[in-house]
Amino acid sequence: MPKTKEYIFFLEKALQNANVKAFLWMIRKCEGTSAKDGYLYLFGSSPRNTRRFKRFDTHPKIPYEFKVGTKTQRTDAAGAYQFLGSTYDDLVKTLGVKDFKPYTQDLMAAELISQRNCLQILMNGGFMVALKKCATTWASLPDAPYGQPVHTLEKCIQWYKEAGGTVMEVASN
Numbered sequence: 001m002p003k004t005k006e007y008i009f010f011l012e013k014a015l016q017n018a019n020v021k022a023f024l025w026m027i028r029k030c031e032g033t034s035a036k037d038g039y040l041y042l043f044g045s046s047p048r049n050t051r052r053f054k055r056f057d058t059h060p061k062i063p064y065e066f067k068v069g070t071k072t073q074r075t076d077a078a079g080a081y082q083f084l085g086s087t088y089d090d091l092v093k094t095l096g097v098k099d100f101k102p103y104t105q106d107l108m109a110a111e112l113i114s115q116r117n118c119l120q121i122l123m124n125g126g127f128m129v130a131l132k133k134c135a136t137t138w139a140s141l142p143d144a145p146y147g148q149p150v151h152t153l154e155k156c157i158q159w160y161k162e163a164g165g166t167v168m169e170v171a172s173n
Contacts, residue, residue, distance in 0.1 A: 002096040022165025029159040030140035039102040043077040056101040059088035125168030
């Protein structure tokens, strides 16, 4: 069931909040998509390689195999927040979005934070709460349970603060 216009407006306002902007930037730094063209990255992209998709009309859903230890895994993660194709499909239904443009990717990332019940907490400075709750959404965050490389808490705080975020912890739900 698509969200209401009022809820979409809330997400759009959240994207203007300095803490949300800083948190999204920190996620991009962690995911390795902070380059200028990071919204076009496929999983495994870097500024030094050319793994990019070409159009923002939809999620590209290009599969990629990689190893974690001895296990081979597959992903079609893409974009600045490395959305899986299935996550994109769910968010299309939830938000009613029709493309994969940078603004849409930001809006979808805000929705994923909201789904962890911490978007308003983050807006109010609850960085640590949001970071902990979002670790099951983004594999590169500290304490993510996926066995992929993660960034340190110190590095995440540094990137968040450099991007203008404030840490003023509040009680969580």
